[in-house]
Amino acid sequence: MKTPKVITTRADLKSAIREANPASLGFVPTMGALHSGHGQLFAQARAENELVVISVFVNELQFNDVEDYRRYPRTLQADLEVARAAGVDLVFAPEPEEIYHAGKPLIRLDTGELGSLYEGASRPGHFDGMLAVVSKLLHLADPGRGDYRAYFGQKDAQQLMLIRRMVADLDYPVQIRAVPIVRTENGLALSSRNALLSDEQQASALVIHRAIELIAGRAARNEPLHLDDAVGLFQMEPDVELDYFVVVDPDTLQELAFNCQDTPFTGEGLILVAAVVGGVRLIDNQPI
Numbered sequence: 001m002k003t004p005k006v007i008t009t010r011a012d013l014k015s016a017i018r019e020a021n022p023a024s025l026g027f028v029p030t031m032g033a034l035h036s037g038h039g040q041l042f043a044q045a046r047a048e049n050e051l052v053v054i055s056v057f058v059n060e061l062q063f064n065d066v067e068d069y070r071r072y073p074r075t076l077q078a079d080l081e082v083a084r085a086a087g088v089d090l091v092f093a094p095e096p097e098e099i100y101h102a103g104k105p106l107i108r109l110d111t112g113e114l115g116s117l118y119e120g121a122s123r124p125g126h127f128d129g130m131l132a133v134v135s136k137l138l139h140l141a142d143p144g145r146g147d148y149r150a151y152f153g154q155k156d157a158q159q160l161m162l163i164r165r166m167v168a169d170l171d172y173p174v175q176i177r178a179v180p181i182v183r184t185e186n187g188l189a190l191s192s193r194n195a196l197l198s199d200e201q202q203a204s205a206l207v208i209h210r211a212i213e214l215i216a217g218r219a220a221r222n223e224p225l226h227l228d229d230a231v232g233l234f235q236m237e238p239d240v241e242l243d244y245f246v247v248v249d250p251d252t253l254q255e256l257a258f259n260c261q262d263t264p265f266t267g268e269g270l271i272l273v274a275a276v277v278g279g280v281r282l283i284d285n286q287p288i
């Protein structure tokens with residue numbers, strides 16, 4: 001595989017895309033600290049497009065906690081190796097001033113009610129800040145002709161839904177592709193934040209997957225879900241602080257009040273879970 005070209009300015013990104021003049025462009029925005037979950041996104045983009053562009057940019061606007069932003073892993077050299085192995089063509093790795101050249105944007109996208117649930121409730125402003133950068137990046141990587149696709153992981157289910165809504169509601173000329181969650185052998189969903197966990201904390205974090213499996217198993221057998229049992233598993237892990245464990249409608253993300261407790265589960269749902277392990281926030285989900 002050839003080494004991807006690293007670009008740091010929006011002008012250079014535009015001219016590299018113009019020069020390549022691709023029939024199709026696959027774009028994968030990331031915050032770096034790349035792992036094999038990102039590798040899946042790149043692989044799908046590679047399989048479906050002539051030119052693959054990724055961005056590596058830790059977006060301060062989507063962090064509601066300065067300390068979380070400060071300690072977010074930054075590993076550009078290792079990231080370039082992951083990108084090279086996946087056959088990425090262009091890596092856009094700008095400094096914050098290049099993206100927010102006029103300071104923090106005055107005009108923001110408002111993610112509304114959907115953005116204030118779950119992750120939005122625990123991280124006020126997170127989704128508005130996330131859409132601010134995704135919106136910009138989708139414009140910057142837009143080839144202006146041919147097929148344009150952008151790839152996002154299903155692990156961030158609420159983020160994915162908000163991006164889909166932005167693209168549909170505001171007519172962005174890009175197709176959004178969702179890529180399934182990648183897990184360790186033990187079931188921990190891959191996340192850049194896992195690098196911040198000790199081995200013991202990673203072992204404790206496996207309760208997330210155990211709880212999901214418990215409820216997904218019941219759903220598959222059309223049994224009552226008894227979500228309290230999943231919550232109980234977290235109570236047995238003192239290192240893990242559960243934020244939420246809910247079953248929602250996959251189309252609206254509204255909590256399924258019916259059939260989750262005492263009546264047999266039927267239909268479709270999405271388990272959403274967030275927990276904090278050693279100060280590190282982890283999220284996961286599974287359709288049922």
Ligand code: PAF
Binds near residue numbers: 030031059130134156
């Ligand atoms: O999912 C992420 O890594 C980020 O939220 C994204 C989409 C790259 C925007 O900063």
